Amino acid sequence: ATLNIPPFTHKCPWGKGKRLNASEVRKTRKIANLRIHVERAIQRLKCFKLLSNIIPLKLKPICNQMLKVAAFFCNIDKPLVKN
Incomplete structure (x- = not known):
């Protein structure tokens, strides 16, 4: 995984404001x-x-597996992005 951070504005040489280049x-x-x-x-x-409610403490050992199953079901749902 990579982290993409938007560029920060920098001071303009010809004014008081801050801006980004093209x-x-x-x-x-x-x-x-x-x-x-x-x-x-x-x-x-x-x-x-499954994840929207309070999860009992006794389910803590399988909480990671629950999240993976929920993500799997979300992935087989209709696509987020249209090609």
Whole structure:
């Protein structure tokens, strides 16, 4: 996995404000477009009935497996991104 962080603004040499150059704006937009899909995938997991309630402490040993099963069911649902 890699972490993609949007570029930070930097001070303009000709003004008081801060801005990004054209390539940084494109990179920020690309990251924002992909971030929408990640947020949708996380929302699917949050809406999963098994994980939306309080999980009893006695299920702690299998909690990781429960999350994997929920992610599997979310993955076989309709695609998040249309080709």
